[in-house]
Every structure is written in C-alpha cells, then in structure tokens.
Amino acid sequence: MDSSSLLARAVDATLDRSVVLGYTSIGSGVRRKFWPADPAPGSLVGKRVLVTGATSGIGEAMARSFLDLGATVHLLGRNPDKVADYARDLRLEVPNADIVEEVCDLSDLDAVRAFSTDLAGRVDALHGLVHNAGVMPPERVESAQGHEMALAAHVLGPHLMTHLLRERLTAGPGSVVWMSSGGMYGSGLRTRDDADIEYRRGEYKGVQAYARTKRMQVVLADAWATELAGTGVKVESMHPGWVRTPGVTESLPTFNKVLGKVLREPEDGADTAVWLVATRPTSEHQHFWHDRAQRPTTFGWQRQQDPDLRARLLEYVATVTATPRLR
Numbered sequence: 001m002d003s004s005s006l007l008a009r010a011v012d013a014t015l016d017r018s019v020v021l022g023y024t025s026i027g028s029g030v031r032r033k034f035w036p037a038d039p040a041p042g043s044l045v046g047k048r049v050l051v052t053g054a055t056s057g058i059g060e061a062m063a064r065s066f067l068d069l070g071a072t073v074h075l076l077g078r079n080p081d082k083v084a085d086y087a088r089d090l091r092l093e094v095p096n097a098d099i100v101e102e103v104c105d106l107s108d109l110d111a112v113r114a115f116s117t118d119l120a121g122r123v124d125a126l127h128g129l130v131h132n133a134g135v136m137p138p139e140r141v142e143s144a145q146g147h148e149m150a151l152a153a154h155v156l157g158p159h160l161m162t163h164l165l166r167e168r169l170t171a172g173p174g175s176v177v178w179m180s181s182g183g184m185y186g187s188g189l190r191t192r193d194d195a196d197i198e199y200r201r202g203e204y205k206g207v208q209a210y211a212r213t214k215r216m217q218v219v220l221a222d223a224w225a226t227e228l229a230g231t232g233v234k235v236e237s238m239h240p241g242w243v244r245t246p247g248v249t250e251s252l253p254t255f256n257k258v259l260g261k262v263l264r265e266p267e268d269g270a271d272t273a274v275w276l277v278a279t280r281p282t283s284e285h286q287h288f289w290h291d292r293a294q295r296p297t298t299f300g301w302q303r304q305q306d307p308d309l310r311a312r313l314l315e316y317v318a319t320v321t322a323t324p325r326l327r
C-alpha cells in the first residue's frame with residue numbers, strides 16, 4: 001500500500017473512532033476526497049430498485065439519486081397521499097423519471113405479504129431493495145399483529161419482504177441494503193440484562209428500542225448474506241451518519257439543535273446505499289458499511305455478539321413471519 005493510501009486509511013479510522021467528526025458532514029466531506037469512485041452515469045439504466053420510507057428524509061433523497069442514475073424506482077411509503085405528492089414532484093424535477101408508486105405499512109405483516117406477492121407478480125427482476133423506512137416511537141405501541149412497532153417496522157416486515165421477493169432478487173441479481181444506524185453500536189441484542197425481544201417487560205425507552213432493532217438489522221443482514229451466498233444477490237447493512245431529516249427534527253429535537261449546523265444533508269446520508277446498489281462492491285464478513293467503506297459491527301471494548309441471542313432472534317423472526325429460519 002502506498003503512503004497516500006495509508007494516510008487516507010489513518011484519517012478514515014480517526015474520523016470513525018471520533019464519532020462526532022465521522023458521522024457529521026465533516027466526515028463525509030473529508031472522506032469524499034479519497035473514497036471509491038462514484039457510480040458511472042447511467043449505470044442503473046434498465047434496472048429496478050425498491051426504496052422503502054421514500055416519502056421523507058434519506059429515502060426521498062435516495063429515490064432521486066437512483067432516478068438520476070437511470071433506474072426505475074418503486075417509491076414505497078405508508079401514506080398514499082405522501083407517495084403521490086412526492087412522485088409528482090420527482091416527475092417534474094427529473095426528466096423521463098420512471099417511477100412506480102407503492103403503498104405498504106411495513107409494520108403490518110399481512111400488508112407486507114400482500115404487497116410483496118403483488119409486486120413479485122408485476123416485475124421479473126429486482127436489482128435493488130433498500131430497507132430504509134424507520135421509526136422511533138416515544139412509547140410502546142403495537143403493530144397490526146401485536147408486535148412492538150420498531151421491531152415490526154425495522155425487522156419483521158423487511159425480513160418477510162426479503163423472503164417473499166427472494167426470487168425476483170435472484171433474477172436481478174439484486175442488492176439488498178438495510179439502513180441501520182450508528183446508534184446500534186450502543187446496543188447489543190439484549191437491552192440492559194433483558195433479552196425480551198418484544199419489550200413487554202420493564203420501562204419502554206424508544207431510543208433503546210430503536211438502537212436494539214437497528215442492531216438486529218445488522219445481524220439479519222449478515223444472516224441473509226449467508227443465506228443468499230452463491231445466488232448473486234448481495235446483502236449489506238450500513239449507517240448513514242447523522243442526517244438532517246424530518247425524522248431527526250421530530251424525534252430528536254435536542255440532538256438536532258446541538259448538531260444542526262454539521263448534520264449531513266439527506267443525499268449525503270443516502271450516498272452509500274446508492275453506491276452499494278449501483279457498484280456492487282466486494283463485501284466481507286458482517287457486511288456493514290458507512291461512507292463507502294466496510295466498518296466493524298462492534299469495537300474492542302464492547303461485548304461481542306452472543307451466539308445464543310443471535311440464534312434466538314433468528315428463531316423468533318422465522319416463527320412470527322412463518323418463514324424458514326436463517327442460519
């Protein structure tokens with residue numbers, strides 16, 4: 001490795017460990033000078049990508065970036081009016097935009113089953129599926145099937161969708177990206193000493209539930225990568241850094257106030273997902289990315305992943321979604 005690459009790696013690692021520098025617009029601003037090349041213009045012409053949570057923040061920006069690269073973009077939101085409004089805006093902004101409007105509440109497993117089965121009947125192949133939708137409920141609320149909301153929207157719904165779209169992804173072959181969060185570094189699969197997956201016991205804390213389900217996404221993405229190895233389908237997870245979006249201003253107003261000036265713009269937060277789908281880089285064990293580079297999923301001072309908790313999670317997800325258990 002030459003000296004400039006070594007320097008770039010050292011700067012990158014320093015930004016990552018400092019957290020505040022790395023996760024804000026400062027991190028992407030510096031890394032942009034040495035990160036891998038942008039996707040080629042037109043690299044997604046003839047390709048089809050589904051973006052969930054495309055009616056706000058990072059998902060909105062991501063949809064535009066995919067359209068700019070020539071993809072047909074399926075814009076998925078839970079609110080039909082928001083989907084229609086944003087699709088109309090995009091059609092005005094992006095010449096020849098090929099947009100398909102999709103409505104599905106990802107926390108509702110019946111809705112996910114109906115939507116995914118319908119989509120599989122409408123398309124031959126899917127080249128990208130970005131599980132971007134996210135929530136941070138302030139108190140414990142339940143989905144249509146009685147699951148805790150963050151678990152349902154971040155984990156159960158996206159898992160079931162991946163399972164039901166598997167053949168279309170294989171036909172792509174596609175890339176699946178799980179939009180996790182740097183918040184997952186602060187959580188294992190267990191919250192404090194409690195491995196209660198549905199948060200039925202003890203005091204519910206939205207930030208903890210959010211972080212733990214974001215950790216679950218990283219674990220699931222890795223399990224899906226193993227499951228789909230050899231099919232051509234790539235499965236990754238990532239975190240976007242700290243991004244100025246309606247989700248942040250509404251759920252974390254103090255955070256937004258303190259870091260407002262250095263928060264990333266939504267297209268910056270979307271960048272790595274777009275790059276992963278468009279360039280399909282080689283990906284190794286655990287498959288977790290930030291700013292176009294693979295990152296550790298735990299640091300040395302944190303407790304390493306507990307294989308029993310991992311097994312319990314995979315078993316639980318399989319049981320409640322009535323899908324085969326991942327390894």
Ligand SMILES: NC(=O)c1ccc[n+]([C@@H]2O[C@H](COP(=O)([O-])OP(=O)(O)OC[C@H]3O[C@@H](n4cnc5c(N)ncnc54)[C@H](OP(=O)(O)O)[C@@H]3O)[C@@H](O)[C@H]2O)c1
Pocket residue numbers: 052053054055056057058059076077078079082104105106107108131132133134135153179180181182183239240241242243244245246247248269
């Ligand atoms: N912003 C950050 O700094 C940051 C940091 C780390 C990770 N992330 C992750 O990045 C992703 C996008 O975040 P964001 O900041 O752009 O959030 P946002 O502005 O709140 O947007 C979230 C999107 O998800 C949709 N959504 C929520 N629940 C849904 C459900 N049950 N079914 C279908 N769609 C649903 C929302 O729909 P409505 O418009 O109908 O509400 C919205 O389109 C999330 O997964 C988040 O965890 C963000």
